[in-house]
Amino acid sequence: xxxxxxxxxxxxxxxxxxxxxxxxxxxxxxxAAARSRLLEAGAPVRRDEYWRFTDPARLTAPIATAxxxxxxxxxxxxxxxxxxxxxxxxxxxxxxxxxxxxALDGAAxxxxxxxxxQDISIVRELVGQLELAAQEKVSRPLxxxxxxxxxxxxxxxxHGATVRPVLVSYDQIGExxxxxxxxxxxxxxxxxxxxxxxxxxxxxxxxxxxxxxxxHHVRVQTGERAPAVTHVFARIGAEAExxxxxxxxxxxxxxxxxxxxxxGDHASGHIAGAVLGKGDAHIDNTVFVTHSAEHGESRQVFxxxxxxxSRGIFQGKIFVRAGxxxxxxxxxxxxxxxxxxxxxxxxxxxxxxxxxxxxxxxxTTGALDETALFxxxxxxxxxxxxxxxxxxxxxxxxxxxxxxxxxxxxxxALVAKWMAGRT
Amino acid sequence: MLEIKGLRVTLEEEGKxxxxxxxLTVEAGKVHAIMGPNGSGKSTLSxxxxxxxxxxxxxxxxxxxxxxxxxxxxxERAAAGMFLAFQYPVELPGVGNMTFLRTAMNAQRKARGEDxxxxxxxxxxxxxxxxxxxxxxxxxxxxxxxxxxxxxxxRNEILQMAMLEPRLCxxxxxxxxxxxxxxxxxxxxxxxxxxxxxxxLVITHYQRLLDHIRPDVVHIMADGRIVETGGPELALRVxxxxxxxxxxxxx
Numbered sequence: 001x002x003x004x005x006x007x008x009x010x011x012x013x014x015x016x017x018x019x020x021x022x023x024x025x026x027x028x029x030x031x032a033a034a035r036s037r038l039l040e041a042g043a044p045v046r047r048d049e050y051w052r053f054t055d056p057a058r059l060t061a062p063i064a065t066a067x068x069x070x071x072x073x074x075x076x077x078x079x080x081x082x083x084x085x086x087x088x089x090x091x092x093x094x095x096x097x098x099x100x101x102x103a104l105d106g107a108a109x110x111x112x113x114x115x116x117x118q119d120i121s122i123v124r125e126l127v128g129q130l131e132l133a134a135q136e137k138v139s140r141p142l143x144x145x146x147x148x149x150x151x152x153x154x155x156x157x158x159h160g161a162t163v164r165p166v167l168v169s170y171d172q173i174g175e176x177x178x179x180x181x182x183x184x185x186x187x188x189x190x191x192x193x194x195x196x197x198x199x200x201x202x203x204x205x206x207x208x209x210x211x212x213x214x215x216h217h218v219r220v221q222t223g224e225r226a227p228a229v230t231h232v233f234a235r236i237g238a239e240a241e242x243x244x245x246x247x248x249x250x251x252x253x254x255x256x257x258x259x260x261x262x263x264g265d266h267a268s269g270h271i272a273g274a275v276l277g278k279g280d281a282h283i284d285n286t287v288f289v290t291h292s293a294e295h296g297e298s299r300q301v302f303x304x305x306x307x308x309x310s311r312g313i314f315q316g317k318i319f320v321r322a323g324x325x326x327x328x329x330x331x332x333x334x335x336x337x338x339x340x341x342x343x344x345x346x347x348x349x350x351x352x353x354x355x356x357x358x359x360x361x362x363x364t365t366g367a368l369d370e371t372a373l374f375x376x377x378x379x380x381x382x383x384x385x386x387x388x389x390x391x392x393x394x395x396x397x398x399x400x401x402x403x404x405x406x407x408x409x410x411x412x413a414l415v416a417k418w419m420a421g422r423t
Numbered sequence: 424m425l426e427i428k429g430l431r432v433t434l435e436e437e438g439k440x441x442x443x444x445x446x447l448t449v450e451a452g453k454v455h456a457i458m459g460p461n462g463s464g465k466s467t468l469s470x471x472x473x474x475x476x477x478x479x480x481x482x483x484x485x486x487x488x489x490x491x492x493x494x495x496x497x498x499e500r501a502a503a504g505m506f507l508a509f510q511y512p513v514e515l516p517g518v519g520n521m522t523f524l525r526t527a528m529n530a531q532r533k534a535r536g537e538d539x540x541x542x543x544x545x546x547x548x549x550x551x552x553x554x555x556x557x558x559x560x561x562x563x564x565x566x567x568x569x570x571x572x573x574x575x576x577x578r579n580e581i582l583q584m585a586m587l588e589p590r591l592c593x594x595x596x597x598x599x600x601x602x603x604x605x606x607x608x609x610x611x612x613x614x615x616x617x618x619x620x621x622x623x624l625v626i627t628h629y630q631r632l633l634d635h636i637r638p639d640v641v642h643i644m645a646d647g648r649i650v651e652t653g654g655p656e657l658a659l660r661v662x663x664x665x666x667x668x669x670x671x672x673x674x
Contacts (some may be wrong), residue, residue: 393517
């Protein structure tokens with residue numbers, strides 16, 4: 001229940017956002033319900049346990065939606081020349097003129113704004129629904145805000161084995177909020193890879209992976225100048241595979257929440273991240289994995305490399321429902337502090353109601369191993385190179401979570417580039 | 424080639440003096456052995472020569488062919504031709520053995536203004552040297568020293584030495600943890616590297632390694648000083664008499 005203050009803050013947030021026009025009745029109802037839910041929940045405040053390490057003030061300051069703006073920036077450059085269907089959003093607006101035609105073998109793909117004007121059952125079953133389900137254990141008001149107002153993004157339905165990934169890039173010019181939402185359904189036995197470059201100020205992705213489906217997600221967030229919060233909500237069916245990897249480098253404040261629910265037997269969900277922080281970057285990865293079915297396997301692998309006065313945050317939970325027997329849950333969060341001013345805060349949690357499960361978690365923090373550094377240097381490797389080698393080795397467990405090896409190499413190159421450009 | 428004069432060293436953290444005036448000269452083409460009881464300062468000497476942090480040189484000098492070694496960073500000493508085979512080789516999880524070797528070689532070449540070694544040339548060289556040390560491809564592919572047995576680690580040290588072709592080789596307790604067969608392999612590897620322009624400083628607690636790597640000169644170290652210097656026969660005396668009788672100053 002929101003206090004007066006947090007309710008007022010929620011009102012201010014909603015007030016700053018324009019009400020979308022011309023949407024289908026079911027969408028308008030869902031928007032209205034979301035507005036009520038947000039007022040009920042209140043805006044997040046620092047004293048909320050879930051926001052202990054990240055001050056939400058910078059994410060909840062009401063700002064108007066960004067102007068359309070022109071777009072010289074190219075967030076997509078981090079993925080180089082990867083063969084993909086490229087979609088660009090500038091200031092949170094889908095730009096058909098700067099994107100490839102929305103046609104992909106094995107999938108139907110459309111701008112979200114268009115499908116919200118119609119009544120398509122698979123869209124109706126997803127939009128705001130996975131977000132709503134994710135509020136069960138923890139309140140996530142900034143995701144409700146997104147449900148209340150976001151109109152930009154993609155609706156994707158993969159019905160076959162898509163080969164080309166979809167690459168969505170976000171370029172932000174000047175001030176203003178950009179609300180983005182994607183809804184994705186991977187049908188039974190189908191597969192889809194989604195790449196994201198850059199990050200809107202508030203984004204939500206709802207992903208349903210049907211039985212035997214495969215969804216791979218790789219995103220790179222580098223040097224964002226505005227505070228950003230992202231939510232990925234996924235529901236994973238029987239024998240389905242869900243993998244998400246995020247590389248976050250610098251930026252002012254980034255909070256990535258990934259909330260997945262393994263609802264079918266023998267399914268797997270892997271959530272990994274590499275965090276590279278310098279200056280006063282603040283990078284928060286908050287993960288909630290629910291096991292609702294038997295023989296589920298989940299992994300959370302987060303590696304933080306922190307320099308300057310940067311802060312890395314990891315909050316990760318494995319929640320095993322009664323009946324989710326034979327669950328295999330793994331969680332590791334580690335950090336290397338390259339300088340004394342850097343800080344890593346971790347809150348690993350397990351909550352288990354099934355009696356035949358295997359769950360483990362660990363968290364470590366520390367400087368680079370002095371002995372290892374000396375060993376490398378004693379062989380003639382300069383200190384900076386030696387540090388890069390040890391950091392690369394450290395981050396590799398997270399990068400190895402990416403299914404595609406060529407993509408792994410791209411991520412390794414980004415880490416090496418960041419290390420070389422540090423100071 | 425290596426000249427150590429009046430070297431005094433204290434541990435930075437504890438302020439404890441470990442080396443109390445070491446004088447030692449190693450000539451090119453010669454094998455010098457340093458023997459001594461535990462705590463005499465042998466390993467400290469090897470670390471100080473290699474440039475490890477945590478030691479403060481309070482007096483004395485170390486030069487390699489006239490160049491002041493103490494002024495150089497660890498990596499610069501390596502590029503100048505110094506190599507320390509570690510008593511406890513370090514495990515580097517996630518750093519491939521081949522990548523490690525190639526990065527080290529090319530870094531040294533670059534520091535000396537030489538061209539990088541080509542990939543085929545490197546592969547040919549590493550296969551050849553590894554074979555002589557009984558190091559199989561599997562070991563070369565693994566992370567540096569991770570999951571290696573004690574003997575494998577020591578052989579891996581000698582492989583690095585063979586690849587990097589240093590002018591001054593310092594071997595710190597290379598025999599520790601080795602069985603007789605492994606020691607012979609390691610000693611053969613070292614002996615294969617003996618040449619007129621390369622000097623060796625072999626640090627050991629026991630005489631047995633010196634049965635395989637025949638030294639030209641033997642020094643006895645005790646309480647941070649070289650207390651006696653002689654020929655190979657001095658090592659045999661240690662074996663029969665122990666350190667106590669030779670270095671009277673040691674308890």
